[in-house]
Structure formats: structure tokens, C-alpha cells
Amino acid sequence: MELAFIPSPSRGVLYLGPVPLRGYAFCIIIGVFVAVWLGNRRWIARGGRAGTVADIAVWAVPFGLVGGRLYHVITDYELYFSEGRDWVDAFKIWEGGLGIWGAIALGALGAWIGCRRRGIPLPAYADAVAPGIALAQAIGRWGNWFNQELYGKPTDLPWALEITSSADGRVPGTYHPTFLYESLWCIGVALLVIWADRRFRLGHGRAFALYVAAYCAGRAWIEYMRVDEAHHILGLRLNVWTAMLVFLVAVAYLVLSAKKRPGREAVVEPGAATGGDDADGVNQSDGAGREDAAESDAADDDETKDETKDEAGSGRKT
Numbered sequence: 001m002e003l004a005f006i007p008s009p010s011r012g013v014l015y016l017g018p019v020p021l022r023g024y025a026f027c028i029i030i031g032v033f034v035a036v037w038l039g040n041r042r043w044i045a046r047g048g049r050a051g052t053v054a055d056i057a058v059w060a061v062p063f064g065l066v067g068g069r070l071y072h073v074i075t076d077y078e079l080y081f082s083e084g085r086d087w088v089d090a091f092k093i094w095e096g097g098l099g100i101w102g103a104i105a106l107g108a109l110g111a112w113i114g115c116r117r118r119g120i121p122l123p124a125y126a127d128a129v130a131p132g133i134a135l136a137q138a139i140g141r142w143g144n145w146f147n148q149e150l151y152g153k154p155t156d157l158p159w160a161l162e163i164t165s166s167a168d169g170r171v172p173g174t175y176h177p178t179f180l181y182e183s184l185w186c187i188g189v190a191l192l193v194i195w196a197d198r199r200f201r202l203g204h205g206r207a208f209a210l211y212v213a214a215y216c217a218g219r220a221w222i223e224y225m226r227v228d229e230a231h232h233i234l235g236l237r238l239n240v241w242t243a244m245l246v247f248l249v250a251v252a253y254l255v256l257s258a259k260k261r262p263g264r265e266a267v268v269e270p271g272a273a274t275g276g277d278d279a280d281g282v283n284q285s286d287g288a289g290r291e292d293a294a295e296s297d298a299a300d301d302d303e304t305k306d307e308t309k310d311e312a313g314s315g316r317k318t
Contacts, residue, residue: 096144
């Protein structure tokens with residue numbers, strides 16, 4: 001007998017009058033807002049303008065949603081194009097099904113377009129938004145809880161997830177809440193990137209690469225626990241292989257980038273006020289401004305003294 005478990009919601013849709021509010025979509029939207037908010041703070045701290053992150057997100061978010069859905073539909077095509085399935089369901093994104101790999105890939109393309117229009121280096125932008133993306137994933141994973149999907153193997157642990165739906169082949173019971181494991185892991189990834197960025201002043205895309213590597217490390221073992229249908233290669237789920245491959249690419253970029261372009265970008269946004277420093281929002285421009293003003297005042301005093309001496313000398317000669 002289970003002494004405790006995490007209950008699943010009785011339904012994934014709430015109605016505000018005639019308007020349906022789907023839990024999955026709501027989690028995605030909240031995640032996007034958090035990512036933009038934190039990314040904006042970090043961008044300003046690095047010397048960028050307020051609002052730039054949101055402007056570029058207008059390109060990145062739609063591209064990311066399309067990419068995430070495409071990856072899911074392509075890798076699970078039998079859910080939409082096999083016998084007895086309706087291909088129209090491939091467009092019902094609110095019912096769940098976003099692949100993070102496709103979302104990041106096409107989202108990066110959208111961000112590149114937005115950065116190029118503003119004359120901004122994409123790696124600097126990626127570093128600013130990296131922890132926010134991890135937090136967005138942490139929030140978005142709760143959409144799987146609303147849909148009673150992507151859970152792990154059966155368990156009777158106190159934090160087991162209770163599945164009550166029997167739709168699409170589900171078997172009611174208690175399972176590992178892999179959505180919760182990944183959500184907590186993503187929060188840890190966000191904190192790790194923020195700490196490492198402050199400690200080592202990561203630049204040129206290395207904060208983003210650290211986020212990718214850390215996320216993939218967790219995704220590999222969490223994915224291994226899941227029991228939903230998936231394609232396998234040599235006995236491992238496709239997403240496990242993807243996580244391992246992307247992890248190696250991210251680590252290689254970290255090492256090579258640190259050797260080729262050490263340090264951090266001096267200017268992240270042309271024309272913006274310089275002086276943004278650490279990613280925790282501390283701006284060093286005020287201190288620098290006060291020092292410059294003090295040096296200027298000292299120089300003026302020296303000039304005044306020199307002029308006084310010259311006048312005194314001239315009087316004595318007369």
C-alpha cells in the first residue's frame with residue numbers, strides 16, 4: 001500500500017468562462033517570461049540595453065516552438081501518421097510534445113536572425129539567456145504533470161507519481177516522476193551556470209555551452225528511466241544517444257573556446273552604455289565614473305595652481 005504519492009491533476013484544462021486554459025501551454029508561457037526576465041537582467045549587467053533580450057526573443061521563441069514540435073513529430077511520427085492516427089494531431093502542440101533538441105536548434109537560428117539585425121554577437125546573447133532557458137525548462141516540465149505523460153518506471157517511493165489516466169496505453173499506478181527529476185535538475189543547472197559565470201567570467205558562448213553540457217548530463221540518466229515508447233539504437237533510447245553526443249560537443253566547445261578566445265566580450269551591444277560587468281547585475285560604471293570625475297577635478301586644480309603661480313611671477317617681474 002502506498003503511504004504517499006504525488007497526485008496527478010484530474011484534468012489538464014481549466015476554463016475561464018468559455019476560454020480554455022491548458023496547463024501544458026500555461027507552463028510553457030510562464031517559462032518563456034521567466035527566461036526573458038532573467039536574460040534581460042543579465043544582458044543589462046553585461047552592458048547591453050534593456051529590452052534587447054525581449055526583442056530578440058520575438059524571433060527565438062517562435063522558431064524554438066516550431067523546432068521543438070518538428071523534432072517530436074519526426075522522432076515519434078507513428079503517433080501521427082500510422083494507421084488509425086489523425087495527422088492533424090501533429091499540429092496540436094497544446095496536447096504536449098516538444099523536443100528540447102529541436103527547440104534549442106531552431107531557437108538558436110531565430111536568435112541569430114534577431115542578433116544579426118541588431119549587430120549583436122550571438123554567443124554573448126546566448127550566455128546571457130542560458131540560465132533563464134534552464135529555468136524555463138524547469139517550469140515547462142510541469143506541463144507533463146498536467147498531461148500525465150513522460151513518467152518513469154513503477155515505484156512505491158513516497159514521492160511516486162500517481163497516474164490515473166488509461167488513455168493512449170497508460171496503465172494506472174505509481175511511477176517515478178521523471179518530470180520532477182528533470183525540473184529539479186534544470187534548476188540546479190541554472191544555479192550552476194550563474195555561479196560559474198560569476199566565478200570565472202565566462203564569455204564567447206561558454207556559459208551557454210556549460211548549460212548544454214550540464215543539462216545533457218542529467219537528461220541522459222533521466223531519459224533512461226522513462227517507460228514511454230521511443231526509438232532505440234543499440235539498446236538505448238534515441239534521446240540518450242542525442243544527450244551524449246550533444247554533451248561531447250558542448251564540452252569540446254568549452255575547452256577550445258577557452259583556449260582560442262579567453263575572457264569575456266568587452267562590448268556586447270554596439271551603442272549601448274558600457275560598464276556592465278558581472279552577471280549578478282552589479283554595474284561598475286558608477287564607480288568608474290566617479291573615479292574619472294575625481295581625476296578630472298584633480299587635473300583642474302593643478303591647472304589652477306599653475307596659472308596662479310604664473311600670475312604671481314609676472315607681477316614680481318613688473
